Amino acid sequence: SSTLNQPAHKFRIWESFTTEIPTQEKGGLFIKGKAPFISFVLGGPGSGKGTQCEKIVENYGFTHLSAGDLLRREIASNGEYSTMILNIIKEGKIVPSEVTVKLIQKEMDSSDSLKFLIDGFPRSEENRIAFEHVIGAEPDIVLFFDCPEEEMVKRVLNRNQGRVDDNIDTIKKRLKVFKALNLPVINYYSKKGKLYTINAVGTVDEIFEQVRAVLAAHELVTG
Numbered sequence: 269s270s271t272l273n274q275p276a277h278k279f280r281i282w283e284s285f286t287t288e289i290p291t292q293e294k295g296g297l298f299i300k301g302k303a304p305f306i307s308f309v310l311g312g313p314g315s316g317k318g319t320q321c322e323k324i325v326e327n328y329g330f331t332h333l334s335a336g337d338l339l340r341r342e343i344a345s346n347g348e349y350s351t352m353i354l355n356i357i358k359e360g361k362i363v364p365s366e367v368t369v370k371l372i373q374k375e376m377d378s379s380d381s382l383k384f385l386i387d388g389f390p391r392s393e394e395n396r397i398a399f400e401h402v403i404g405a406e407p408d409i410v411l412f413f414d415c416p417e418e419e420m421v422k423r424v425l426n427r428n429q430g431r432v433d434d435n436i437d438t439i440k441k442r443l444k445v446f447k448a449l450n451l452p453v454i455n456y457y458s459k460k461g462k463l464y465t466i467n468a469v470g471t472v473d474e475i476f477e478q479v480r481a482v483l484a485a486h487e488l489v490t491g
């Protein structure tokens with residue numbers, strides 16, 4: 269059956285083995301003994317999510333899961349969904365949540381990490397709801413890299429990593445999709461008090477100082 273129709277199965281397993289029932293929020297990951305800290309990392313195309321995630325990993329030992337990288341790896345594997353994913357990425361559209369959440373779930377399940385950065389996810393309300401349903405967890409915080417469109421376009425066009433979506437036509441489409449589908453997710457987490465907006469203009473180090481302040485407030489600075 270569809271992944272989306274499966275319950276947050278690990279939570280059910282935990283419930284049946286202990287009377288000490290953890291909060292539903294982190295249910296799917298409690299089987300590892302301790303619920304990991306989860307940060308979603310959002311922002312438009314080229315806002316600097318991946319760059320800042322690298323700095324967070326270096327400094328604080330998070331495990332970085334980039335949804336885009338997982339999808340690109342899936343394309344490279346020539347698997348069942350490769351062509352479908354490639355076509356969607358070329359169009360700047362969003363891959364069905366069932367596929368993306370399954371890739372994230374696999375990485376989280378095979379990791380012992382207690383700190384995850386989930387970069388470029390959730391890109392839509394559908395993504396968000398699928399994650400909650402399948403993983404059985406919500407993020408502790410959401411970092412939002414807020415960057416003007418002209419700056420994002422400039423950065424993407426200069427990126428030079430051979431990505432099929434780093435061209436002006438696809439960037440325009442990605443910006444439209446970001447506004448239509450990702451901003452509602454950002455607003456959702458803002459209302460929940462989980463959103464931390466970072467001014468993504470400036471040097472990489474200047475931006476990282478803002479990130480550091482957010483992580484310090486959550487006592488995640490010890491690595």
Ligand SMILES: Nc1ncnc2c1ncn2[C@@H]1O[C@H](COP(=O)(O)OP(=O)(O)OP(=O)(O)O)[C@@H](O)[C@H]1O
Nearest residue numbers: 312313314315316317318319423426427470471472
């Ligand atoms: N503060 C900055 N100033 C100038 N250039 C930057 C800055 N941060 C990142 N860049 C550059 O901008 C480009 C895009 O950055 P990055 O790949 O981190 O963005 P992203 O948000 O992950 O984008 P995407 O959503 O497309 O994956 C890269 O070439 C990166 O080196």
Ligand SMILES: Nc1ccn([C@@H]2O[C@H](COP(=O)(O)O)[C@@H](O)[C@H]2O)c(=O)n1
Nearest residue numbers: 335336356357360361362363388389391
């Ligand atoms: N949750 C997601 C994340 C990404 N995609 C697709 O991949 C493209 C590249 O993503 P980056 O985070 O590396 O910019 C993106 O434009 C989408 O086509 C997705 O579908 N769902």
Ligand SMILES: [Mg+2]
Nearest residue numbers: 317318334336
């Ligand atoms: Mg990226």
